[in-house]
Amino acid sequence: xxxxxxxxKVPEVTLVFWLIKILATTLGETGGDAVSMxxxxxxxxxxxIFIGIFVVAVTAQISxxxxxxxxxxxxxxxxxxxxxxxxxxxxxxxxxGYPGGASLLFLLLMLSLLVWYRSTGSISVNTVATPKIETxxxxxxLFSQTLGTALGDWMADSNGxxxxxxxxxxxxxxxxxxxxxxxxxxxxxxxxxxAFILTRPLGATLGDWLDKPLDEGGLGISRFxxxxxxxxxxxACVVFLPQRAGSYAGKPDTKRA
Numbered sequence: 001x002x003x004x005x006x007x008x009k010v011p012e013v014t015l016v017f018w019l020i021k022i023l024a025t026t027l028g029e030t031g032g033d034a035v036s037m038x039x040x041x042x043x044x045x046x047x048x049i050f051i052g053i054f055v056v057a058v059t060a061q062i063s064x065x066x067x068x069x070x071x072x073x074x075x076x077x078x079x080x081x082x083x084x085x086x087x088x089x090x091x092x093x094x095x096x097g098y099p100g101g102a103s104l105l106f107l108l109l110m111l112s113l114l115v116w117y118r119s120t121g122s123i124s125v126n127t128v129a130t131p132k133i134e135t136x137x138x139x140x141x142l143f144s145q146t147l148g149t150a151l152g153d154w155m156a157d158s159n160g161x162x163x164x165x166x167x168x169x170x171x172x173x174x175x176x177x178x179x180x181x182x183x184x185x186x187x188x189x190x191x192x193x194x195a196f197i198l199t200r201p202l203g204a205t206l207g208d209w210l211d212k213p214l215d216e217g218g219l220g221i222s223r224f225x226x227x228x229x230x231x232x233x234x235x236a237c238v239v240f241l242p243q244r245a246g247s248y249a250g251k252p253d254t255k256r257a
Contacts, residue, residue, distance in 0.1 A: 008246040009067050010128045010137070013192065016241045018199065020073060020234060025203025027230040028080020028145065029152075030211050034223035036085050043089035050082035058138050062131050067245035069238050075138065077234075083145030083200065091150055098154035105147035112140045113193070124189045126247060144193070148200020156205050162217045163209035170202040 011017050036046035057075045064071060091101040116136035117123050128137045156166035177195045180186050210226045212218025 008126070008129055009061070009064070009072075009134055010125055010246050011067065011069065011072060011243040012246040013125065014243075016237070016243060018195070019241075020237050021076065021196070021199050022203055022206075023230055023234050023237065024073060024076050025080045025145070025148065025200045026207045026210070027077060027203075027227055027234065028084050028200075029149070029204045029207025030223050030226040030230065031077075032081040032084025032088075032149075033207070033211065034227055035081075036088065038223050043085050043093050046085040047082060047089055050078060050085055054078040054082050054142065061138070062134050069243050073234065073238060076141070079138070079142045079145045080200070080203070083142065083147075083149050084204070086146045087149035087153070090146075091153065098150060102147065102150040102154055105143060105150055109140065109143040109147050109197075112136070112143050116140060122189070123193070125192060128246075140193075141196070144197045145200050148197055149204050151197075152201030152204025152208070155201060156208060163205045163212065164217070166205040167202055167209065170198050170205065173198050174202065 032046065032050065035041055035049065036043050041049070054075070057071070057078045061068075061071050061075045087101060087105065090096060090104065091098050094101075096104065113123050116133075116139075119136070120127065120133055123136075123140070125137070128134050152166060152170070155161060155169060156163050161169065174195055177191055177198070181188070181191050207226070209218050210221050211223045212220070214220045
């Protein structure tokens with residue numbers, strides 16, 4: 001808590017945080033595809049549904065006075081499912097393809113971070129304690145989740161790597177970021193957002209690997225079963241691996257912050 005009584009509204013960034021984040025992004029892929037493809041609602045209708053869920057959940061999150069793990073991860077899952085259907089809508093329904101969709105989403109993410117930085121002087125998660133900053137935070141997360149879906153599909157479908165190969169590429173990228181965190185003084189804010197973006201395509205390729213047919217390189221697990229299993233694992237993690245609110249810095253991040 002800072003001198004004005006403000007508390008961080010996001011969890012401390014630990015290995016538990018990243019574990020649940022990867023599970024949530026994987027669920028976002030299977031859950032989003034279950035609604036848009038298995039239920040045959042299409043990308044536009046599914047996106048409308050998930051954006052509606054996101055708006056309700058994020059409004060409750062921003063209105064809350066303290067960090068609540070269940071509410072926080074509900075909003076994250078809402079961004080991953082919405083990100084899945086929104087990216088598929090941009091890539092496929094709009095006909096701009098994976099490169100066009102990824103480029104558009106990257107620009108939107110960079111713009112959201114720039115507006116956040118120009119407005120508050122920092123994009124560090126250590127400053128997320130007020131409704132204004134938290135709004136910037138969730139907008140950036142929504143764009144990052146959508147971008148990650150497009151990157152995952154692009155890597156798996158267009159580069160001949162398949163779902164397992166794509167997952168290995170993104171896992172290797174995360175390993176490089178982890179090494180940079182341990183062995184360098186690179187900005188912790190830059191490393192956080194880089195890792196946050198990369199966990200989404202990792203989850204996207206893992207989700208596709210779980211539910212795509214065997215002849216397409218997947219395991220052929222029902223999207224609904226895969227989603228239910230992932231949801232159960234996330235619930236177990238939240239119950240048995242307690243999290244606490246992150247520290248509140250109240251000022252722009254430094255290299256070692």
